Amino acid sequence: MLFNSLDFALFLPIVFFLYWFVANKNLKMQNLLIVVASYVFYGWWDWRFLSLILFSSLVDYAVGMGLEKEENQHKRKILLWVSILVNLGFLGFFKYFNFFLDNFVTAFSVFGMELKANSLNVILPVGISFYTFQTLSYSIDVYKKKLVPTRDFIAFSAFVSFFPQLVAGPIERATHLLPQFYTKREFDYAKAVDGLRQILWGLFKKIVIADNCAEYANLIFNDSSTYNGSTLVLGALFFTFQIYGDFSGYSDIAIGTSRLFGFDLMRNFAYPYFSRDIAEFWRRWHISLSTWFRDYLYIPLGGSKGGTWMKVRNTFAIFIVSGFWHGANWTFIVWGALNAIYFLPLLLTKKNRTNLHGVAEGRILPSVKELMQMLATFSLTVLAWIFFRAKDLTHAFDYLSEILSNSLFKMPNTVELKSSLIVIVLVLLFIVIEWIGRDGHYAIAHLNNKYNRIIRYSIYYSIIIAIIWFGGKEQEFIYFQF
Amino acid sequence: MRKFISNIFVFIISGIIYSTGIIIVNYSIIKLYTSPQLVNSDILILGDSYTKHAVNPNLFKSAKNYSKEGEPYILTFWKLKYLSKKTKAKKIILSLSHQNIAEYNDLKFSDEKWSDEMMLRSYSIGNIFEVHKFSIISYVRTIVRQMLILPHLKHFKFLGNYSKNNTSNLTNIDDVINTRFYYKNLSLNLSQQSINYLDSIIVYCDKKNIDLFLIETPVHKDYFKKIPLNIRDSYETLVQEKIEEGVYIYRNSIEYVDSLFLNADHINYDGSIKYTKQLILDLNFESKSDK
Numbered sequence: 001m002l003f004n005s006l007d008f009a010l011f012l013p014i015v016f017f018l019y020w021f022v023a024n025k026n027l028k029m030q031n032l033l034i035v036v037a038s039y040v041f042y043g044w045w046d047w048r049f050l051s052l053i054l055f056s057s058l059v060d061y062a063v064g065m066g067l068e069k070e071e072n073q074h075k076r077k078i079l080l081w082v083s084i085l086v087n088l089g090f091l092g093f094f095k096y097f098n099f100f101l102d103n104f105v106t107a108f109s110v111f112g113m114e115l116k117a118n119s120l121n122v123i124l125p126v127g128i129s130f131y132t133f134q135t136l137s138y139s140i141d142v143y144k145k146k147l148v149p150t151r152d153f154i155a156f157s158a159f160v161s162f163f164p165q166l167v168a169g170p171i172e173r174a175t176h177l178l179p180q181f182y183t184k185r186e187f188d189y190a191k192a193v194d195g196l197r198q199i200l201w202g203l204f205k206k207i208v209i210a211d212n213c214a215e216y217a218n219l220i221f222n223d224s225s226t227y228n229g230s231t232l233v234l235g236a237l238f239f240t241f242q243i244y245g246d247f248s249g250y251s252d253i254a255i256g257t258s259r260l261f262g263f264d265l266m267r268n269f270a271y272p273y274f275s276r277d278i279a280e281f282w283r284r285w286h287i288s289l290s291t292w293f294r295d296y297l298y299i300p301l302g303g304s305k306g307g308t309w310m311k312v313r314n315t316f317a318i319f320i321v322s323g324f325w326h327g328a329n330w331t332f333i334v335w336g337a338l339n340a341i342y343f344l345p346l347l348l349t350k351k352n353r354t355n356l357h358g359v360a361e362g363r364i365l366p367s368v369k370e371l372m373q374m375l376a377t378f379s380l381t382v383l384a385w386i387f388f389r390a391k392d393l394t395h396a397f398d399y400l401s402e403i404l405s406n407s408l409f410k411m412p413n414t415v416e417l418k419s420s421l422i423v424i425v426l427v428l429l430f431i432v433i434e435w436i437g438r439d440g441h442y443a444i445a446h447l448n449n450k451y452n453r454i455i456r457y458s459i460y461y462s463i464i465i466a467i468i469w470f471g472g473k474e475q476e477f478i479y480f481q482f
Numbered sequence: 483m484r485k486f487i488s489n490i491f492v493f494i495i496s497g498i499i500y501s502t503g504i505i506i507v508n509y510s511i512i513k514l515y516t517s518p519q520l521v522n523s524d525i526l527i528l529g530d531s532y533t534k535h536a537v538n539p540n541l542f543k544s545a546k547n548y549s550k551e552g553e554p555y556i557l558t559f560w561k562l563k564y565l566s567k568k569t570k571a572k573k574i575i576l577s578l579s580h581q582n583i584a585e586y587n588d589l590k591f592s593d594e595k596w597s598d599e600m601m602l603r604s605y606s607i608g609n610i611f612e613v614h615k616f617s618i619i620s621y622v623r624t625i626v627r628q629m630l631i632l633p634h635l636k637h638f639k640f641l642g643n644y645s646k647n648n649t650s651n652l653t654n655i656d657d658v659i660n661t662r663f664y665y666k667n668l669s670l671n672l673s674q675q676s677i678n679y680l681d682s683i684i685v686y687c688d689k690k691n692i693d694l695f696l697i698e699t700p701v702h703k704d705y706f707k708k709i710p711l712n713i714r715d716s717y718e719t720l721v722q723e724k725i726e727e728g729v730y731i732y733r734n735s736i737e738y739v740d741s742l743f744l745n746a747d748h749i750n751y752d753g754s755i756k757y758t759k760q761l762i763l764d765l766n767f768e769s770k771s772d773k
Contacts (some may be wrong), residue, residue, distance in 0.1 A: 187483045192486050444768055461500070464497075468623070468631065469627055469631060
């Protein structure tokens with residue numbers, strides 16, 4: 001079920017009503033309702049994959065219980081590995097099997113050996129990368145004794161399958177989300193209104209910004225050999241805003257929906273395109289994944305402690321794994337490696353934690369220096385997105401070489417530019433709104449404090465009108481494929 | 483919770499009140515306003531891109547071409563009813579060809595490739611529930627966008643015009659055949675809905691004493707050869723039936739050289755001059771020079 005679909009528009013009020021009016025007296029009932037609703041939500045795509053979530057939930061629940069009872073460190077380690085192997089096994093099979101098989105065959109063919117292997121027609125279950133990481137965090141935290149394992153299987157199932165963030169995050173830590181299922185939720189008016197507002201803003205980002213940018217990004221990327229360099233730059237910019245609007249829009253809807261049910265999810269985006277260096281960008285982009293890799297991969301590997309070689313190794317490891325997490329394609333690996341190359345100079349010169357505060361705090365406009373830093377970081381990000389969006393490495397390099405040719409200085413192809421002018425205006429307006437609202441958790445978070453009801457309602461209706469008026473064709477969220 | 487529900491209620495009600503006001507204004511515009519595109523003329527040229535490209539109204543003494551590309555007969559029927567109330571035309575020229583009765587016309591209100599455009603052209607003049615299969619999402623989206631949000635004068639998207647284009651490119655024959663007679667690689671049949679609405683147009687013209695001329699416009703011979711045989715046979719049967727019923731059908735008998743074609747199944751500006759002059763002559767219409 002897509003957040004931007006009529007199905008969800010009916011589903012959400014029904015679940016909300018049942019949650020607060022039927023199951024409100026009993027915490028267990030509320031959690032059970034969440035599990036049922038989440039399974040319906042996920043089963044809407046393909047009910048067969050429900051068995052994966054159920055199995056994953058059962059394994060990690062049992063591992064958690066086992067870890068609680070077991071004191072023998074060796075046995076505890078075995079239990080942890082069971083959880084890791086089951087979760088990463090699912091992920092590896094569904095997501096990476098064909099990739100490894102194809103590359104294995106190619107590698108052998110280099111040495112003149114012809115291997116016969118048939119790729120499997122494996123369907124990638126929606127959101128598998130998200131919920132496997134979430135359940136893994138539970139097992140690891142229980143193993144490290146940071147978390148007391150739950151005995152309540154319904155609460156645990158609700159934590160694994162919680163529908164607002166099941167298919168595209170934010171990837172929650174068990175230490176943060178699971179305890180929320182143990183405590184009685186009371187309806188909080190301010191929280192619910194804020195949730196609705198965040199859902200509205202998320203829908204705007206997805207439907208108005210991302211879907212409209214997608215139309216032109218797809219047009220240009222899918223037929224990139226026919227366009228000049230300046231049009232390809234435009235295509236890369238469209239994709240840059242498509243992926244941001246798409247993914248951060250999804251996160252806003254997920255967080256907003258959770259708030260309607262009394263839950264707080266972690267923030268996933270913090271205006272990443274206003275970052276002044278790549279380190280800041282990675283503190284602001286897909287925060288739940290970045291911090292997951294930081295806590296469960298980077299720090300266990302030694303983090304930034306140790307010698308230069310260790311820093312280089314760990315930085316590349318985290319970025320390449322992060323790239324590979326996005327998909328079984330060399331383009332994602334190069335995208336990750338490129339970001340590691342961007343990041344490394346900052347780490348080695350110890351400037352990776354320079355920009356910890358918000359940009360232009362207390363000021364309306366940034367300084368010239370800040371503006372130049374933001375533009376430079378943004379340009380590097382756009383460059384990296386070309387690899388992310390390209391269908392393979394050859395496509396990415398062809399795309400880049402055309403950008404770096406003389407045709408960069410020609411006018412963009414007029415047909416595309418003319419028809420996309422309205423989208424460019426929308427994106428510019430979006431940037432202005434995000435800039436003005438950059439102190440909030442999302443761009444229109446402060447509306448409640450600043451304006452009276454008539455103005456607020458007018459703004460909400462303007463956003464609704466924009467969603468209806470500029471709404472493109474209903475498109476799936478990009479991150480569902482990851 | 484009570485405060486939340488009541489505020490949601492107030493928010494929705496204020497939206498409904500606003501939208502109701504806008505609907506009333508837009509409905510009044512549709513009923514009372516006359517688009518500047520509407521010109522009183524003796525002859526109305528209707529149909530799809532075939533008549534849009536082939537029949538040059540400027541060569542007639544008094545004619546206006548309202549053809550619009552991809553228009554199925556159901557939409558032409560609604561358009562005819564609207565135009566017959568708004569103009570005093572007593573002669574209608576309407577395109578008739580193989581693709582007008584092909585099943586792909588039935589998909590135009592349901593397939594997302596066309597449905598938004600068809601809804602946009604039909605919401606102000608037609609009853610969507612007459613269509614066998616349509617996209618509810620597309621319909622709701624169109625109604626909300628066009629009727630509920632802002633008052634505007636652009637409710638007459640169904641009015642087309644003559645297209646003057648003198649280029650020539652015959653490389654798209656297979657693509658056009660695929661679009662018109664195949665869907666997702668499956669061969670399409672006849673559109674019973676289109677045939678029924680052609681009958682409705684004929685009956686309506688008869689009732690209103692309007693002379694109806696169904697015309698075939700030239701298509702390239704290579705294109706013609708690739709039209710599936712079942713469609714060609716059914717088309718011939720239909721044409722013979724209509725002729726026997728007394729409907730006037732102008733059949734194209736002249737072969738056009740390649741340079742007069744815009745593409746596989748449309749003639750270009752030079753072609754339209756030649757075709758329209760012949761049409762005027764054959765059907766005894768008054769030409770501009772007769773004035």
